[in-house]
Amino acid sequence: MTQYFFTSSSYDEPSQREFAALVAKGDVDKALKAASKLAYGVNCAAPDGVTPLLVAVERENRDMVLALLDAGAQPDGDSQKAPVFQAVSCSTPDILRDLLDAGADPNGMMDTVPALCDAALHNRIAAAELLLSYGADVNSQNSIGVTAINKAASAEQWDMVNFLMDHGASIWIAAPASGSTMPRFAINDRMDPNSALWRSREAAIQKIKAAGFPWPPPHPKEVKRLLSEGKWPPPQAH
Template sequence: MKIIWQVYAVTIGCLLAAGCSGESTVTNNTAIQPMLGAVMHSRPKRVRQLAEQGVGLNERDPANQSTPMIAAAETMQWGMVETLIDHGADIWAHDEFGITVAQEAETSRVIPGSDEDQARLRVIAKLKARGYPFPPPKSDEVLEMVKEGRWPPAGARS
């Protein structure tokens, strides 16, 4: 009988906490923010599916105002970044600290020559083709330009 109660307690605890999937309740916002959830759980097929439907391309993480594209770039998931750009995600987005995808692309430590690096290089080319300045402005510069109404730059294309 004691074992049954222990199993019951563990099951209830699991359901009340993060669920039995092992996912954190902080990042498991898939019902509310499906694209951020797909990026945070490294699900490229789900990212593509949502992007094709135009769902959540520019969702904001309440913790830092990051977008799915910034989150993917920060975790070096450059194929996902490319998918998001190709489906209309805002290339000019920045988080509360002024971090942008372009900054992440410039400083990425992805393995040179890897598939992810090739995707990163395509991302940089797509950003440049839309008028993104390279090297990109630093975080504090982005925040200053936002304050002054100069971000995105004049003549920029989304």
Template sequence: MMKLDERLVLQAVTNGQSGRDIAAAVFAGDVAAVRRLAGGDARLLTTHVPPARYPDFRPDGQAGDLLTIAVARCDGAMLDALLALGAAPDGAVPGLPLDAAVAGHDLAAAERLLAKGASADPAGEHAAWPLRTAARSADPAAARLLIARGARLDRLDPTGTGPLQDAVDMDSMRVAEVLIEAGANPWAVGAGGALPAFGIGQPLRLSSPAEEAARERLVARLRRTGAPWPPPAPAEVKTLIREQRWPPPALARHGATAPPAAVVATLVAAPR
């Protein structure tokens, strides 16, 4: 769940004193004050904490916009009021309200935002990544919702890592199962030569019997395809990429593809 520090947020929001006033009203759950302030100046609905630019950073708890504050407070009435007043459902920082809802396992808030037009796969500078958050927070219901609303399964970060590898790395096997059922590729190479299929095949102690059951179903699913098993470890994958022998024909027949350019560049530059 996103935790916001009211004092730090009010120090940093846009729109001057009026921005601080409307943000404080959202924190207080004062719908009447929010309506009065936004009615006088609709631009106040864009009030937000500007994201820091690397290498600068904001302290923990200093982030968000009005919708995100409402979501973080689990204030459905405020969320509805802001949306009715015309607050952009994607938020002043693209996707942050939806991402906060996913992080907080608040499916009702996520559905409200999506119903009003929020993108399941927000884009733009500083855009949040709700499907990655669903993977990292082990929320298969949120993952299903986002996929149904158009979240891309093949989206990658600058290292070449996508939501499926994130789910596997976080031992979120129920989310991994949702992603693979929807078409995510378990043989797609990610950062460091990692294959989701390799992680799935590792008999680790997972957080719950449900996660282990999902892992076992995935192993059975992948083995039924006739793909070579066990999958190659990252060290072997990296060697094959450097030698320009990836993907091996036996894995290519089961969906293994050429690695993203970001992965190739990293592996070629790294010491062997």
């Protein structure tokens, strides 16, 4: 049985809980009828920021998503529970595109993490491409300054790293607290040299060197020191 994180149990008010439960169940007609009786209609939000639209997106119920949007649901949902973030995980990009077409912010976040960072971490290139085509910031950062390309590299998602570099992602941005940079992850030599992953990493390394990044990449402690002295990124950064 599929486990869902966003459910009607987030709601305290009984009529809102009933509406969210109908959304989760997938009964469009009954859900919209229940919403019509609520003060905030389809946009009622639970105390933790869960919205009915987010519930529908998690269940990949496109009919429900479209019905809620047509009924006036705000595509951005709550500021820290953006439906676009959840849509990145959907099995097809259709729902993500529906939300973006409805005006959702492509930089939408889930608990301070931008949607693009999640796409990068899990190598969802189709979702990342869609977000960028709708104006997502390729260098968007989470609350501790980690970018999407850093997320991808830390997870050894080298196809994603190459994709993001090809779309203008900076390789120079360092997380302030750690001094970690994306190229530092590329020095891992535990890969099978005959693997596609190794070849993808090698392609990334060539791009890193071509961009003028110091090689081997400096240790995060050194980068952190340079950051504190206002000397990072260096003059050759672009």
